[in-house]
Amino acid sequence: xxxxxxxxKDSGKLIQIATISIFFLSILFVSLVIADLSLGKAVGxxxxxxxxxxxxxxxxxxxxxxxxxxxxxxxxxxFQILLRITGNSNNVKQGIxxxxxxxxxxxxxxxxxxxxxKMISFTIPEGYTNRQIGDLLASKKIVASRKExxxxxxxxxxxxxxxxxxxxxxxxxxxxxxSIPYNYKVDKIVDMLLKRFFKNLATIEASANIDPAxxxxxxxxxSIVEREAKKKEEQPLxxxxxxxxxxxxxxxxxxxxxQYLFDKPKKRLLEKDLxxxxxxxxxxxxxxxxGPISNPGLPAIHASFHPVESDSLFFLVKPDGSHYFSKTHxxxxxxxxxxxxxxxx
Numbered sequence: 001x002x003x004x005x006x007x008x009k010d011s012g013k014l015i016q017i018a019t020i021s022i023f024f025l026s027i028l029f030v031s032l033v034i035a036d037l038s039l040g041k042a043v044g045x046x047x048x049x050x051x052x053x054x055x056x057x058x059x060x061x062x063x064x065x066x067x068x069x070x071x072x073x074x075x076x077x078x079f080q081i082l083l084r085i086t087g088n089s090n091n092v093k094q095g096i097x098x099x100x101x102x103x104x105x106x107x108x109x110x111x112x113x114x115x116x117x118k119m120i121s122f123t124i125p126e127g128y129t130n131r132q133i134g135d136l137l138a139s140k141k142i143v144a145s146r147k148e149x150x151x152x153x154x155x156x157x158x159x160x161x162x163x164x165x166x167x168x169x170x171x172x173x174x175x176x177x178x179s180i181p182y183n184y185k186v187d188k189i190v191d192m193l194l195k196r197f198f199k200n201l202a203t204i205e206a207s208a209n210i211d212p213a214x215x216x217x218x219x220x221x222x223s224i225v226e227r228e229a230k231k232k233e234e235q236p237l238x239x240x241x242x243x244x245x246x247x248x249x250x251x252x253x254x255x256x257x258x259q260y261l262f263d264k265p266k267k268r269l270l271e272k273d274l275x276x277x278x279x280x281x282x283x284x285x286x287x288x289x290x291g292p293i294s295n296p297g298l299p300a301i302h303a304s305f306h307p308v309e310s311d312s313l314f315f316l317v318k319p320d321g322s323h324y325f326s327k328t329h330x331x332x333x334x335x336x337x338x339x340x341x342x343x344x345x
Contacts, residue, residue, distance in 0.1 A: 039078040039105070043071050046102025051118065053182075056094045063092060063112070073105050082106065088113050096182035117181040124175040124193075126297035127226040131263065133173060133295070143186050152186040162194050163212040171219040171292025172197045200298050206305045216291075218304040223292035226300040227256035230321050235300050237325065239307035241315060250313075252282035252289075260293040316340060 050070050054063055060083050064076040073079050082105055083089050095117030099108060122140055124133055130153050134146035143149045152158075153169045164172055169190065174197035180189065201207050207215065221239055229238045242252055257280050258273055259265045266273070274281070280289045296304075312325035314332035318339045326332040 039075040040082065041074070042102050042104050042107075043074060044101030046100045048072075048101040050099045050101075052097045052099045052112075054092060054094050054097065054112065058092075058094070060089055060092060067099070067108065072099055072101055072103070073108065079105050079109070082109055093117070094183065119179045120182055121177060121179045123177040124173070124295070126175040126300070127223075127294045128175060129260065129294050130168065130170050130173060137189070142180070142184070142189070148186055149190075152190045155187070155190070158190060158194060162198065165212050165216050166291050168291065169194060171216075171223050171295055173295045174200060175295050175297050201301065203298070204302055204305050217288060218301070219296070220288050220292050222296035222300040222304040223294040224252065224254050224256055224289075225303055226296035227259070227294050228254060229300075229323060231323075232299040234323055235303035236306060236308040237310060237312070238315060238323070239303040240309050241312050241325070243307050244309070244313060246287065249286055251284070251286050254282045257282040257289050257293055260289075 048071065050072060052063075052066060052072075060080055061076075064073070064079045067073045067079065068076045083092070086109065088109065092112045093115040095115065097111055097116070098118050099111070103111075120140065120142065122136060122142065124136065128136070130150060131146060134143065134149035134153075137143045137149055138145050153173065154167065158164070158169055159166065162169075162172065173190070173193040176196060178189075178192065178196075180192070201215075207218075210218075221242060224242065225235050225239050229235045242254070245252055255269050255274075258269055258276065260280050261273075261276055261278055274283045277284065279285060280293065282289055310325070311327045314326040314329065315323045316326075316332065316335055316339060317323055324335045324339060326335055
């Protein structure tokens with residue numbers, strides 16, 4: 001059994017070790033504070049802006065070099081040490097970050113770890129086709145090409161996931177304004193547009209538990225109405241006209257379905273265009289075309305669920321963008337002379 005003297009000696013050694021440890025920790029702490037005040041402070045006053053790109057799997061050494069080479073941090077070594085001692089060596093997230101030289105090293109570290117990446121916004125207009133969406137995203141360099149987008153939009157995985165009875169997502173990519181991080185994967189973009197479609201569809205009470213095949217017909221009708229009627233208040237009436245034609249086995253005779261055959265819509269269709277043989281040509285074929293011809297907005301979708309019945313069987317667009325609805329073919333021809341033929345005399 002240890003004597004009182006021995007116990008006192010052992011406790012003295014522990015105190016001595018603790019004192020030395022505290023001393024060195026204090027030195028380390030003071031050193032870090034000094035380093036932070038000198039090596040970690042901002043390089044400039046914030047006038048210089050820089051978009052830092054962090055690629056997937058990029059090392060902290062590479063990130064530190066990029067920051068240092070562009071005069072955004074004072075020391076590569078200190079920045080790497082800062083990442084390690086804060087436990088963030090593996091927490092830097094990929095993306096594009098807006099950095100300026102008025103930020104301290106710790107501020108930059110916080111941004112990279114929090115994932116506050118730069119966002120890019122894009123707006124899909126109502127009635128855009130998948131081709132047009134692909135071109136839009138390619139023009140903003142969100143995707144590499146139209147083909148890359150269409151390949152993702154036609155992925156059977158999405159068709160199965162969302163019970164779309166077709167070989168493409170045409171009609172189901174919701175037109176709206178979106179904000180995404182740079183370098184967002186194209187599959188995630190398509191999934192986001194599809195989710196937004198079904199989220200908005202759920203606001204229509206009549207869509208609850210609808211059979212996918214029946215929904216597909218609604219989407220086809222909505223896609224045609226979207227392209228034909230630009231004035232939202234006319235869409236339910238136009239949907240009713242098409243359904244009336246369907247009921248009496250009259251072709252839809254929609255110019256919009258013929259426009260879908262072209263890579264880009266024509267300013268004006270010619271008579272020969274209406275004779276193009278295609279299942280999408282509703283001048284030559286009765287019933288619904290094989291699939292949607294555009295991606296409709298909520299008002300057009302709502303119109304396909306709640307069409308307005310009327311005596312009208314024909315319609316034509318007037319110079320102001322509204323439509324003239326006619327009950328008979330004779331009345332339709334008279335309206336054509338009044339509103340359309342005079343424009344080309």
